[in-house]
Amino acid sequence: MRFLLGIFQGFKEIWAHKFRSILTMLGIILGVASLMAMFAMTAGIANGTREFIVAIGGVEKVEVRDSEPPPSQESIAEISPGRTYQDAVALRTSPLIAAVSPTVDLSGARLTRLNMSSRPTIIGAEYPFLEVENHEIELGRFISDMDMEMGNRVVVLGRNIVDELWTEPNTDPVGQFVKINGYTFKVVGVFKRYVRARDERMKNKAPSPLAMAATNRGVTPSAQPILRGPNDTAGLPGGSGIERMQPTISGAGAEGSTGSSGGGLGGQGGGQRRRPRGEGGPSGGPRFAGTNSPAGTNTIAGGPGSSDPAQAERRARWRQQRQQQGEGGQSGAGFTPGGPGLPPTAGQQGGANRQRGPGGEGEQGGPGGSARQREMAGATPTSTTTTTSGGGQRSGDPSRDARRANRGDPFRFKNTAVVIPLSTMQQIFKSVKPNATNSSINEGQDNKLTRLTARVNSFETFEDTLAQMRTILLLTHRGIEDFTFDTRLEQFDRMESSMAAVRMSGGIIAGISLLVGGLGITNIMLASISERVREIGIRRAVGARGIDIFLQILIEGIVLSFMGGLLGLAAGVGLVSFLEFIVTLDNAPVIEASSIIVSLTYAIIVGIFAGFYPAYKAAQLSPLQALRYE
Amino acid sequence: MAMIEVRDVRKIYTVGEQKIHALAGVSLDIDKGEYVSIIGPSGSGKSTMMQLLGCLDTPTEGSIILDGMDVSRANSNTLSWVRNQKIGFVFQNFNLLAKLNVYENVELPLIYANMPGRERRKRTLEAIEAVGLMERINNRPNQLSGGQSQRVAIARALVNRPKIILADEPTGALDTQTGETILQLFREVSRRGNTVALVTHDPDIAMETPRRIELRDGKLVSAQESHYHRFKQAAQAEAAAEEPQPVSIVEQALRGDMNNGGNP
Numbered sequence: 068m069r070f071l072l073g074i075f076q077g078f079k080e081i082w083a084h085k086f087r088s089i090l091t092m093l094g095i096i097l098g099v100a101s102l103m104a105m106f107a108m109t110a111g112i113a114n115g116t117r118e119f120i121v122a123i124g125g126v127e128k129v130e131v132r133d134s135e136p137p138p139s140q141e142s143i144a145e146i147s148p149g150r151t152y153q154d155a156v157a158l159r160t161s162p163l164i165a166a167v168s169p170t171v172d173l174s175g176a177r178l179t180r181l182n183m184s185s186r187p188t189i190i191g192a193e194y195p196f197l198e199v200e201n202h203e204i205e206l207g208r209f210i211s212d213m214d215m216e217m218g219n220r221v222v223v224l225g226r227n228i229v230d231e232l233w234t235e236p237n238t239d240p241v242g243q244f245v246k247i248n249g250y251t252f253k254v255v256g257v258f259k260r261y262v263r264a265r266d267e268r269m270k271n272k273a274p275s276p277l278a279m280a281a282t283n284r285g286v287t288p289s290a291q292p293i294l295r296g297p298n299d300t301a302g303l304p305g306g307s308g309i310e311r312m313q314p315t316i317s318g319a320g321a322e323g324s325t326g327s328s329g330g331g332l333g334g335q336g337g338g339q340r341r342r343p344r345g346e347g348g349p350s351g352g353p354r355f356a357g358t359n360s361p362a363g364t365n366t367i368a369g370g371p372g373s374s375d376p377a378q379a380e381r382r383a384r385w386r387q388q389r390q391q392q393g394e395g396g397q398s399g400a401g402f403t404p405g406g407p408g409l410p411p412t413a414g415q416q417g418g419a420n421r422q423r424g425p426g427g428e429g430e431q432g433g434p435g436g437s438a439r440q441r442e443m444a445g446a447t448p449t450s451t452t453t454t455t456s457g458g459g460q461r462s463g464d465p466s467r468d469a470r471r472a473n474r475g476d477p478f479r480f481k482n483t484a485v486v487i488p489l490s491t492m493q494q495i496f497k498s499v500k501p502n503a504t505n506s507s508i509n510e511g512q513d514n515k516l517t518r519l520t521a522r523v524n525s526f527e528t529f530e531d532t533l534a535q536m537r538t539i540l541l542l543t544h545r546g547i548e549d550f551t552f553d554t555r556l557e558q559f560d561r562m563e564s565s566m567a568a569v570r571m572s573g574g575i576i577a578g579i580s581l582l583v584g585g586l587g588i589t590n591i592m593l594a595s596i597s598e599r600v601r602e603i604g605i606r607r608a609v610g611a612r613g614i615d616i617f618l619q620i621l622i623e624g625i626v627l628s629f630m631g632g633l634l635g636l637a638a639g640v641g642l643v644s645f646l647e648f649i650v651t652l653d654n655a656p657v658i659e660a661s662s663i664i665v666s667l668t669y670a671i672i673v674g675i676f677a678g679f680y681p682a683y684k685a686a687q688l689s690p691l692q693a694l695r696y697e
Numbered sequence: 698m699a700m701i702e703v704r705d706v707r708k709i710y711t712v713g714e715q716k717i718h719a720l721a722g723v724s725l726d727i728d729k730g731e732y733v734s735i736i737g738p739s740g741s742g743k744s745t746m747m748q749l750l751g752c753l754d755t756p757t758e759g760s761i762i763l764d765g766m767d768v769s770r771a772n773s774n775t776l777s778w779v780r781n782q783k784i785g786f787v788f789q790n791f792n793l794l795a796k797l798n799v800y801e802n803v804e805l806p807l808i809y810a811n812m813p814g815r816e817r818r819k820r821t822l823e824a825i826e827a828v829g830l831m832e833r834i835n836n837r838p839n840q841l842s843g844g845q846s847q848r849v850a851i852a853r854a855l856v857n858r859p860k861i862i863l864a865d866e867p868t869g870a871l872d873t874q875t876g877e878t879i880l881q882l883f884r885e886v887s888r889r890g891n892t893v894a895l896v897t898h899d900p901d902i903a904m905e906t907p908r909r910i911e912l913r914d915g916k917l918v919s920a921q922e923s924h925y926h927r928f929k930q931a932a933q934a935e936a937a938a939e940e941p942q943p944v945s946i947v948e949q950a951l952r953g954d955m956n957n958g959g960n961p
Contacts, residue, residue: 072808083796605792608753609853610781610809612774690780691753694792 073619077626084595091591092631094584095673099635099666100642102577106662107643109573111655113566120562121201126555127165127526128199129533131519131540134551147547150516152489155193157543158521163532165522166195171489172517173247173496178485180232180245187228187485189247191492199522202481207241207256210488214255218490222252225484226260250495252487261478529556581673584631588677592624596685603685604693617686624678625671632670636663699726699762700860700892701750706759706769708745708915719745720756721915727894729860732887734895734903737912744865746912747896751784751863752776764860781809785854789866791846793838799825799849800834806857824856825849828882844875851882862886862893868902880905 081088120126131154136144155169173189196202197209204223214221222245224232229240240254523532533552540550596603603616643656708720720742727733737743748754749761752768755776760769768779780786793802803824807817825831828848838846847867854862864883868876880902887893895906903909911918 079796601792602794602796605794606805606809607777608751608780608786608792609806610777610857612777612809614774615777615809689754691748694753694788 070618070622073622074626076619077623080623081627081630087591088627088630091588091627092584092634094587095581095628095631095670096584096635096638098577098581098584098673099632099670100638101580102574102666102669103636103639103658103662104642104646104656105573105577106570106665107639107656107658108646109566109570110657110659110662112569113562114657116562116566120555120559126559127523127529128555129521129523129536130553131521131536132551132553134549136547136549140547140549144547144549147544147549149544150519150550151543152516154519154540154543155516157539158519158536161532161535161539163524163528163535165524166198167519167521168192168195168199169489169516170196170518170520171492171497171515173492176248176496178228178232178245178247180243183232185228185231187225187483189492189496190484190486191489191496192486193489195522196486199520200481202484203259204256205259206239207254209256210486214488215490218494219488220250220252220491220495221255221488222247223256223258223484223486224254225258225482227479227482228485229257247485247487248496258481258484261481529554578669581669585628585673585677588624588627588631588674589680592620592627592678592681593684596620596681599685600688600693600696603688604690604696607688607690608694613686616688617682620682620685621675621678624681625674628670628674628677629667631674632667635670636666639666700729700731700764701725701727701894702760702762703746703750704760704762706749706756706761708742708749708754709757718915720749722759723912723915723917724759725910725917727892729892730887730890731908732884732893732895732906733908733910734897734906735910735912736897736900736903737918738898740914741912742915743896743898743912745915747863747865747894750861750894751786752779777809781806781857783859783861785851785857785859785862787847787850787854787862787864787867789869791838791843791850791870793846793849793853795838798835798837799830799841802838802849803852803856806853810857820856820858824852827855828852842875843871844878847871847875847879848882851879851886855886860892862891863896864893865896866898867895868897868899876902 131150133150135141136147152169155167158164158167169192171191173191175186176189178185178187178189190196192210193215194210194212197204202209205226207223209223210221213219224240224245229238230236232245233240240257243254244251245254246252521536523529533554536552537548541548544550606616606619640658643658647656703723703725706720706723707718710717710719723742723746735743735746745754749756749769750763752763752771753776755771756769760767762768763779764783766779766783768776771779786792794805797805800821804817804821807820812820822831825834828851830845830848830852833841833845838849841849847870851867854864862883867883868879871879883893883895884905895902897903
């Protein structure tokens with residue numbers, strides 16, 4: 068009863084001194100707002116990291132890696148066969164393991180279709196690959212038992228590869244054929260397009276008029292790459308190369324959108340020149356400003372140079388500078404400044420004429436590429452020509468979009484997957500004799516697995532599972548412990564603990580500002596009680612006990628900080644969206660319920676502490692002195 | 698049995714090195730329903746007496762028993778309770794809370810008495826009614842005249858139905874006429890059976906009460922003596938005003954000496 072009256076009294080007191088109260092609360096408001104913003108940011112980053120870990124297979128994934136055997140076994144290490152298919156077969160007997168995926172990779176293979184090529188890493192896998200790697204099939208099917216049994220020449224492609232090899236966006240290539248190092252493979256399935264949750268959200272945004280216009284005209288407006296350039300530099304270097312590539316039909320050259328678009332610039336746009344091992348070497352090969360949007364692929368980036376070589380050159384030089392500064396990589400494709408003015412010839416070859424410069428080749432040619440770019444290029448398919456108008460249809464702001472796409476997308480490897488049956492891989496590319504059965508996989512000259520990955524049944528039995536896996540593998544490795552387990556667990560723990568550290572330090576900083584706000588409250592309340600000594604005296608005279616006065620002042624402080632906390636929450640929401648707006652973070656800040664509760668609780672605790680001393684002082688006043696006070 | 702029993706009470710204030718004996722051994726009884734005034738010149742200890750009776754302070758020595766309860770050694774919370782339950786205060790400068798309106802000011806002691814809402818409202822309205830301020834119930838103290846303010850203060854003193862009403866110069870800040878109406882109010886309160894003690898330095902007001910307790914230099918002056926003293930003084934003053942006293946030659950000489958600047 069009296070407590071409620073006290074709260075009411077507190078509100079009255081605040082209302083009586085509105086301006087002063089707002090000023091007093093400001094410290095709390097800002098403190099709570101920054102606390103919330105900090106929580107939201109770390110939550111956003113944590114979410115992003117978690118997403119990443121799930122993207123790379125989740126915490127249930129265990130990868131068996133080679134490692135040095137212990138010193139005691141060094142001399143007999145050769146008796147171990149190493150990681151072979153036998154290991155996979157043995158591991159499959161364990162009831163604790165849900166799936167085992169042995170794979171053999173073929174890197175640097177040439178994947179071609181018509182005159183388009185790519186240079187992805189080909190993965191020879193078995194059915195469990197799907198489960199272990201968290202893959203999903205969008206079209207067609209995955210490799211079947213039959214395929215594995217028969218060593219069928221079938222392939223399942225990642226979306227980015229499909230986009231690369233087929234002109235039209237969202238092609239259904241199932242049933243069509245591609246060549247891997249000259250062997251014809253039938254496409255039986257396509258993996259889902261993996262998009263980060265954040266990119267997913269971006270989908271709903273309307274395209275900007277500029278980008279729309281670009282796509283509509285089929286010509287890249289010259290302004291765009293310029294716009295984009297500086298933005299791109301903000302992106303993670305290296306991320307770019309692996310991103311989607313958007314091959315451009317450079318035939319449009321003459322109508323020449325000023326040669327702004329990457330590949331065209333150098334005039335190396337000519338498809339024929341490029342295809343053979345890209346002498347022109349896109350500088351650094353792999354940079355795609357493009358985005359995940361298939362839409363962009365259709366854009367005709369006007370071939371360049373002929374129309375305005377000088378401009379092109381200027382731009383190319385500018386870009387090259389940026390790249391040399393090591394920031395670049397993301398901007399429009401490679402241009403060797405040397406070749407402006409060469410008329411693009413691709414156009415004459417027809418629309419299908421696309422240039423693909425495998426990244427590896429880019430290395431040789433590209434003067435501009437940074438080491439990082441080259442590194443990335445080796446692992447990923449690349450395209451020398453790109454259109455910079457990327458993603459026009461999907462998301463409005465190309466620069467933003469590209470930036471986002473270029474950041475470390477956890478799904479880039481998954482989106483560029485090319486998977487064939489393991490048996491086929493062994494037979495064709497690893498010199499295992501044809502018609503071999505699964506067990507004979509071990510008989511080839513190169514019978515080592517590139518990767519051996521397992522997914523545990525349950526996270527609870529993780530440790531037990533590892534122990535069991537070790538036992539099994541010791542058997543197949545003839546007691547030589549030349550393997551180790553690589554789990555996401557450590558990574559996850561590290562992430563969690565670093566997040567906790569960030570949250571802690573951020574929390575302390577924000578907490579200090581809240582504390583300062585609390586000191587402001589203490590200060591004002593001390594002033595306010597010396598102003599109200601007489602009131603306190605009167606209350607004491609009519610029967611208020613010391614504790615009544617104490618509670619009254621304390622409740623006032625709490626009400627003050629609580630209101631400040633509420634206003635701070637509103638300000639925090641505003642601050643978070645403001646941050647989101649100006650910073651364009653890779654990981655969107657997330658306001659969690661817990662952060663609201665924590666902030667508000669902290670504000671109230673600060674209020675209690677802030678009000679405590681003034682309340683104590685007020686309660687200590689002798690009624691007589693207080694009454695006489697003038 | 699006496700409502701108020703004061704036994705050999707001393708109150709010593711220490712100001713720096715100096716010890717001031719505000720009360721130097723006072724004993725008195727005030728019976729239930731009595732209407733008394735406590736008078737004396739300033740510095741006589743009457744305010745101290747009032748504070749001790751009102752439980753705002755405790756005596757250095759001696760005991761004070763209010764309604765059978767020894768308050769001279771009670772702790773702060775007990776004193777608060779006694780102030781709340783047994784004593785109603787009326788001050789010279791009203792001591793109303795400026796932020797609260799008439800109703801809330803009167804209600805205040807009931808809140809600290811933890812009285813439930815309905816009963817509290819009833820009592821508050823009764824008390825305001827009793828002092829005739831129903832029409833100003835929502836006014837703030839600064840919208841009231843001095844007399845009205847003092848009536849609010851009296852309503853506040855009465856609202857918890859205390860047995861003792863203590864008034865410290867209740868008419869001090871009021872003009873004579875308004876003061877008269879306030880005194881009437883006190884007479885009425887007293888008639889209803891409350892024990893009322895008025896502290897004043899004004900003999901005219903003291904004449905209102907059937908009994909006067911006179912203090913001088915921290916000590917009680919006997920009732921008879923006090924009465925006589927006052928009238929003697931009054932008579933002397935009157936006489937002095939009517940016919941000048943014969944002045945002795947020495948005095949005359951001295952005066953003349955002073956007046957004439959040394960002329961013989």
